[in-house]
Amino acid sequence: MAAFTRIAREAILERGAMEHPALVVVADETLVDEPASAPLAGRRDDTPVLLNVNAQSARQLSVPEPVFRADFTAMAIAATGRLSSLSTALAAAASRLSGLDEEHCRAGIDAELAGELASRDELESNLALAHDVYTLASDWTAVAWPDDADESDVVEADLVDLGLEPPCRAAPSIYASANSPARHTGNWRQYRPVLEPDKCNRCWLCFVWCPEAAITLDENEFPTVDYDVCKGCLLCAHECPTDAFRVERELGA
Amino acid sequence: MSAYESSELEAIKNLKQIAREEQILPGTAICGGCGGLEALRLAAKVLGEKTVFVNAAGCFTLLAVFPYTPLKGSWLYTNMASASAGAQGVRDALDVLIEKGKLTRDEDVNVVVVAGDGSTYDMGLSSTSAAIFRELDFWYFCYDNESYGNTGVQMSSATPYGARTSTSAVTPASREGTEHGKKNLFEIWRAHRPPYVATVSARYPVDLTNKFLKAKTLKGPKLFIAHAPCPTGWLYDPEQTLSYSRLAVDTGIFALKEAVNGDVTHTVLPKRHRPVEEYLAGQGRYRHLFEPERNERALALIQEQVDRYWEAVSQ
Numbered sequence: 080m081a082a083f084t085r086i087a088r089e090a091i092l093e094r095g096a097m098e099h100p101a102l103v104v105v106a107d108e109t110l111v112d113e114p115a116s117a118p119l120a121g122r123r124d125d126t127p128v129l130l131n132v133n134a135q136s137a138r139q140l141s142v143p144e145p146v147f148r149a150d151f152t153a154m155a156i157a158a159t160g161r162l163s164s165l166s167t168a169l170a171a172a173a174s175r176l177s178g179l180d181e182e183h184c185r186a187g188i189d190a191e192l193a194g195e196l197a198s199r200d201e202l203e204s205n206l207a208l209a210h211d212v213y214t215l216a217s218d219w220t221a222v223a224w225p226d227d228a229d230e231s232d233v234v235e236a237d238l239v240d241l242g243l244e245p246p247c248r249a250a251p252s253i254y255a256s257a258n259s260p261a262r263h264t265g266n267w268r269q270y271r272p273v274l275e276p277d278k279c280n281r282c283w284l285c286f287v288w289c290p291e292a293a294i295t296l297d298e299n300e301f302p303t304v305d306y307d308v309c310k311g312c313l314l315c316a317h318e319c320p321t322d323a324f325r326v327e328r329e330l331g332a
Numbered sequence: 333m334s335a336y337e338s339s340e341l342e343a344i345k346n347l348k349q350i351a352r353e354e355q356i357l358p359g360t361a362i363c364g365g366c367g368g369l370e371a372l373r374l375a376a377k378v379l380g381e382k383t384v385f386v387n388a389a390g391c392f393t394l395l396a397v398f399p400y401t402p403l404k405g406s407w408l409y410t411n412m413a414s415a416s417a418g419a420q421g422v423r424d425a426l427d428v429l430i431e432k433g434k435l436t437r438d439e440d441v442n443v444v445v446v447a448g449d450g451s452t453y454d455m456g457l458s459s460t461s462a463a464i465f466r467e468l469d470f471w472y473f474c475y476d477n478e479s480y481g482n483t484g485v486q487m488s489s490a491t492p493y494g495a496r497t498s499t500s501a502v503t504p505a506s507r508e509g510t511e512h513g514k515k516n517l518f519e520i521w522r523a524h525r526p527p528y529v530a531t532v533s534a535r536y537p538v539d540l541t542n543k544f545l546k547a548k549t550l551k552g553p554k555l556f557i558a559h560a561p562c563p564t565g566w567l568y569d570p571e572q573t574l575s576y577s578r579l580a581v582d583t584g585i586f587a588l589k590e591a592v593n594g595d596v597t598h599t600v601l602p603k604r605h606r607p608v609e610e611y612l613a614g615q616g617r618y619r620h621l622f623e624p625e626r627n628e629r630a631l632a633l634i635q636e637q638v639d640r641y642w643e644a645v646s647q
Contacts, residue, residue, distance in 0.1 A: 198623075259359035259402040267364060287347050287537050288574060290362075290370035292354040308358035312365030312563075312570035 086177075088224065097121065102222050104129045104173050106151075106165065109266035111140050127222055129172055131165070136330045147176065147219055151212070152269065153328075158208035159201070162269055167192070171209035178221035181213045260308055264291075268311030268329040276301055278323035285315035285324070343542045350541060351377040357402040361394040365570025367577060368392070368475030368560030370534040372446065375473060375556070378544035381405055383442040384422055388415035388456055390448035391482040392475065405441065413455040415445045416463040419470045444471040449490035450480040452557075453515050464524040464553045471547070472555040477562035478514070485565040489515045493637075494630050495617045497565070502620040508630050509620060513637070517557060522591045526553035530590035530599075533559040535577035539599050543590055550592075559586045567616020579611040584638045587645075598645060605642065608635045 085091055099121055108130060110116040119128065119142070127145045132138075134150035151168040158164065167188060174184040185206055192202055281300040293309040294302045304315070316324035344350070355376035362369050368391065376383070384406040387393055396407045410418040423443045429435040447456060452474040460472065479497050480486040487500040487510055496502050496509035521529045527550040532540040540558075547554040561576040563569065568576065580586035584605035589598045609631060612618040621627045 253399040255399065256401055257357050257404045259357050259396075259400045262359040262400055264359055264361075283348050283350075286352075287350055287374070288370060288534065290366050290373060290534075290573070291358045291364075292356060292373055293358050296352060305358065310364035312573070314365055314571050314573055317571035318574050 086173075099123055100126060101224055102127055102129065102173065102176055104169055106131050106169055107266070108132045108136070108138065108140060111142060113266070125223075127176060129169070129176060131169065133328075133330055135328070138330075145220075147172070147216070149212075149215060154211055154215075155208060158211055159204040164205055164208055167205045167208050168212050171212035172216055175213055175216040176219060176222050177224075181210065184209055184213070260305075263307045264310050265305075265307045268306075268309060270311050270313060271306065271327045271329045272304055272309070272311070272313055272316045272324040273327055274302060274304065275323050275325055278321050280321050280323075282320060284318055284320065288314055288318055290314065343545060344538055347537050350374065350537060353377070355379065355381060355383070355404065356395070359400065360402050361397065362391065363562075363564050363570070365563045365573045366391075366560070367534060367562060367573045368448075368477055368558060370573065371532060371540065371558035371560060372473060372475060374534060374537050374540050375532070375544050375558070378541055378548070379442050379444060379471070382440070383444055384408060386410060386415050386418040386422060386443065386445045388412050388445070388447035388451035389482075390451055390480075391477070392446050392448065393482070395446075412447075412451040414459055415447045415451060415456055416460040416468070416470070416472070419443045419445050419472075420463055420466070420468050423468055423470055442471060443469075444473060446473050446475070448481065449474060449476040449478060450486075450488040452476070453489045453517055457520070460521075461524065464521065464526050464555075467526075467552050469551050470553060472553065474517070474555075474557050475560040476517075476557050477560040477565055479562070479565050481562050481565045490517070492634075494612070494621055494627075494634055495566075496620060497617070507620070507627060509617070518589070518591070521555050522594060522596070524553075525594050526555060527551070527593055528554040528590065530555070531557045531559070531586065531588055533577050533581055533586060533588060535574055535581060536588060536600055539588060543599070546590075546592075565617070567619075568614060572614070576611065576615065579606070582606045583608045583611045584642050585611055587641065605638070608638055 085097065103118060103122055103126060105111060105118045105128060110118050122128065125145070127147065128142055130142060130146055130148045131151045132148045134153060151172065152162065152165055155164040155168045156162065170188065171184055188205055188209055189202065192205055279301055283296065283300070285302050286294045286296050290312065291308060291310055293305045294315060297303055311329065313326060316326050356373045381404045385403065386408045388410055389412045393409060395402055401407060408418055408422060426435065426440060430437060430440060463470065476490050478488065478490045478492060478495065480488050485498050487497040491497055491500065491510045492514045493510055493512065494508050500510040502509050518529060518531060528547045530543040532543055534540065559577060559580055561573045563573060581588060581600060582602050582605065584602070585608055587598060588600040589596055612634070613622055621630050
């Protein structure tokens with residue numbers, strides 16, 4: 080799997096792909112089914128997974144145990160009012176699972192966020208969020224860290240030898256145009272803009288300003304949001320002169 | 333049906349004349365709320381389907397990642413320094429094919445460079461200068477998000493004074509973050525005397541559309557700088573992109589203008605400019621100018637530069 084953040088006891092001498100993670104943190108449950116992300120790749124049977132799920136979502140995910148689930152997004156919003164503090168919640172949960180005590184986690188959050196946040200209040204609300212997570216996770220069992228890197232862990236690369244083919248055969252020729260909508264970026268959304276047609280004055284502004292071209296106008300000039308691709312930036316809701324977009328927490332993400 | 337579909341090249345008067353057909357489709361890996369994409373999408377509606385984009389490495393390289401593309405037309409990827417050279421090659425090839433009768437004039441396409449400010453202001457400036465000098469018949473669209481955004485928001489020579497980036501950090505020795513002022517690219521380009529140079533903002537879609545329509549009538553280099561608010565790099569919530577587009581113009585920090593054969597006209601003139609602080613406050617990259625205590629000297633300097641610009645304009 081590819082790691083965005085890597086924590087290890089021994090020195091980290093290389094970055095990027097890792098064979099067998101000791102703990103997998105998935106910040107967005109929709110990534111589990113996303114072949115391009117494959118966050119569970121390389122996981123062993125006993126590797127714990129920390130999964131951020133939406134408590135209200137009916138989504139069924141088949142992630143084998145041990146898995147620790149919680150709605151960290153809701154916790155973050157409740158504690159700080161900001162989505163971005165999801166990182167704090169996940170860091171705290173991962174710290175808890177790693178066997179770090181809360182004081183050390185607090186010190187880490189303090190050091191990381193002191194320069195980023197505007198006020199002491201914001202820092203305090205992030206620390207309170209970490210405390211909430213530690214309370215929630217009080218009965219979780221800490222990860223059993225593997226012993227220092229063991230030579231027997233190193234495996235031969237299992238690569239398919241493609242041989243030498245002429246470029247016309249070795250490289251795929253894909254000349255399809257306008258195929259990007261096949262990639263459903265709708266799973267980026269944390270919030271969903273929902274049109275209330277009664278309030279819409281058909282001014283076109285949301286259509287003109289949607290950076291994604293995710294809004295089309297129907298024959299009566301009412302906007303329609305394509306939720307397969309809408310990334311949830313909420314520009315439409317923010318700019319709408321009649322507040323015709325209701326904003327709902329996304330259930331699928 | 334938009335005005336520029338029915339009667340090409342006539343200036344539009346309101347935003348309901350903007351084409352409904354999309355030229356840049358969704359599903360790309362560009363950040364949500366990207367101000368640059370917002371401007372490019374509107375520009376592409378005027379350029380139309382018969383367009384080949386020549387891209388310099390940058391954020392917008394993420395638009396067309398094999399095997400996916402949001403475009404109906406073609407895309408050529410070049411390195412950061414060479415987009416204009418790439419445009420020269422494409423334009424020359426098209427001209428040769430037309431001359432040999434292998435392409436009809438109807439099959440000709442617009443050659444459009446799409447590049448960020450890192451490429452445009454820094455590495456690619458030389459090849460663009462050469463292309464303008466050779467009077468290459470091409471378009472240049474610079475989405476200016478005032479940093480090397482795609483690689484982690486490093487300072488570019490388009491980063492404004494006082495903004496914090498990952499390579500112009502706020503330290504006890506450098507309380508402003510970025511110490512240099514932004515290069516004046518509009519004037520650098522204009523000094524080459526190309527037929528058309530313009531600045532555009534997605535907040536003013538009619539102005540943007542009309543500038544591209546006007547450029548369509550001109551042969552030679554047609555160069556655009558698009559104000560591109562960047563939630564990722566400027567540190568604000570994506571929904572506020574247009575708020576900063578609007579404030580940039582309302583405070584006078586970003587001047588909407590054009591130069592036809594070198595003659596400059598300002599196309600949107602706020603009656604009274606708002607204080608620059610209204611634009612700066614709220615963007616995380618300027619937060620250090622307000623907290624923990626206000627940097628009065630830096631704030632005054634930014635205001636002074638803006639005032640001086642508009643004084644010169646009114647004379």
